[in-house]
Amino acid sequence: MTGIWYWARQEWRAIRRDRGASAVLIAASVLYALVYPIPFLYQVARDIGIVVVDLDRSAMSRQVTRMIDAAEQVRVHEIVGSEREAEERVRAGIVHGAVVIPSEFERHVQRGERVIVGVYGDASYFSVYSQIATGASAAIGTFSAGVELRRLQASGFDAASARQARDPLPLVVRTLYNPVGGYGNANVPAVLILVLQQTMLIGIGTLAGGRRERSTEILSRDDGLTRVLGRALVYVGIYLVQVVLSYFIAYRLYGLPHTGALPALMLFLLPFLVATAMLGLALSRLFLTAESALQALMFSSLPAIFISGFSFPAEAMPVWIRALAQLLPSTQAIAGAQRVVQMGASLADVRASWLALWGLSAVYLLVAWGLVARGRRGASDPRIPVGDVVSDR
């Protein structure tokens, strides 16, 4: 145990002496938590501009237009007389969609014939399309229901049974958690977990690379295990503080929805931090300069966040990708942390993820330990440390 404390103190001193590493390990994730949520504060796109192609110009078509304009997702920017004009405006990016009310609209409705209203949305941006589709179809659906109710009531039904007759098998959709469909609610918590992982991996690599570069790497005669544990202890400690800071910034300062389960979150994320620290210590053997960890690992945020399945679901990915995803601490951590903080899941509910993260911790501990032991044995061998060879001349 004294050995572990000794190495922990050594590592902490080294971090404090290395401005580059301490910037990444101590300041980076707080900075991210402060700036990253800003673009998504409004959560969803509202009042998206669309045009209405009114080929009927009747009282009824104007009513539909007003109802669409009243939907919070969209705003009728202009009423045009032809589909060609609408297409031009969409293509030019002036508006993002169009609703086409056909000619003879009112006459067909009054004669009880089916009328189709076309809703066109720019699907090159999905969030824009889905807002237009939701807003416009809800407004048109309301109009349609009104027409049918009037018709049924005219033929002798009362309002309630008319509603029943119109839709005998009603479906009620209840969105639990993030009911507004907020992009920030879904995205920011996931990214902040990823940021914890990436900054820790890069920070550990920066410190180790810098030491090697200055040839101040400490070679010791112990078995390596106490050294790995001692170093990991420091990183886990620093990052428990980062978890608290990120939590307060994202959930309190920016008001993201949360259930207030900070102790549960810290307990859940503990094996995530241990696994990441071990992975970082293992990877750090590869880096021979202070900046090479950042250079080699910076790109990995992109595949790491999408492989976690928070955006595009894991069920749609091939098996080998899902297996690869399990090697990253972020995958289980993102899924579990969202459940704990934003959905109020208990630790028992996320036990599978928690155990998987302890499993990863064990695997990466063995890898890191093995590599340290190898580095020690090779202390007199000029070929070791392996990895990159700095010979920029």
Next chain:
Amino acid sequence: MSGTTGSATINGDADGATSTGFSRRDTGVTAVARRELHRLRARRLYPLLLLILPVIGWGVLRAIFGSHVARDLPVVVMDADGSALSRRVVRAIDATASVRVVSRTSAIGNVEQVLQRGEAYAVVVIPAGLEQQTARAQGTPILLYTNGQWLLPASTITRDVRMAVGTVSAQIEVGRRVARGAAPSTALVAAEPVRTQLHPLYNPALDYAAYLFLALIPTLLHVFVLVMAVHVVGVELKQSTAAQWLAAAGGRAGIAVIGKLLPYTLWYALLGSVMLEVALRSLDLPMAGNRPLLHAAMLLLVMAYQALGVLLVALTSNLRVATSASGFIAGPAFAVAGVSFPRFAMPVAGQLWSVVLPLSHYLELQTQQVIVGASVRQSAPLAATLMAFVAVPALLAVRPLRRALRDPQCWGRT
């Protein structure tokens, strides 16, 4: 990139000097480029950043989005009715493309717990007495609980379950009207007098590969372009080899930078274009617009981030600090670029953040050209913006870079 760009055609290879050294006459873009290509062999970092890591990143993202759309999302059904009607509804739900019913219980259990444990993205609850009450026209709603924390599964499942239940509902209503003596065709019309028909423009299948994967390719690439530009310039300062580098350029900083970065410009623009083209072909995605413009824009994107990289090094004279800065610039770039969340829905600070990134403008152009099929004229302002993103940082870098290359005080910083 800066200074005396007019001499870019000087060929210093006249005396056929070997790549290890150069005579006095052997200076200029070619000499610097040749010196750079020689340096390439020195470290394992170069093949990693030039080819191996970009290809790995591309391959992983390609595999993630290879299925184009979300399918077989797990949904739990709690069917307390257990009737012919409820089974018909469950079959209809299970038959939709996005849903896979993973478990079906006859008791109504704890819906929240199913979602909190991540067993499913949604729960369908069919109350007891559904069939009876529907037959008596009393209308008991079927409940769909979705987990809005996972945006895409929630919206896809909602859309498909609505459609499935709506179809069964319409069949029941039509059946009733026919039973009352209406002709089937008029009964169908009366069921929904005004129908909405949705037309997703430009990406009719709502294909995620076309939407996200294509945008992620240049995003991935720009990380490497920036890191590499910062590295190859910054390492000359760090290792105090700037004087030697400048000597190979005949003392002209502009020639030095152009000669050094040119091989990477060409390589990364080629790599980016190839990665895009292979993605389009292997995923059977159509290219709606102008190929030459797209690839020209890719070249401009590469140059813009190289110029930014040079500026970062020139301002900091410190490889490590400049690399950290590039991490802060490139790391969150995709999220604010406006692809996954529209720029116009951001607060002003977010919009500013978005527009100062060259990537945002490139991605807008790429979407216009690949997906929308916009005219060249329409994308011209975006191409011009990208040019400005090449020119402005390059011009800003001139003075500090000249100083950094000549002043030994700027060297050896870590």
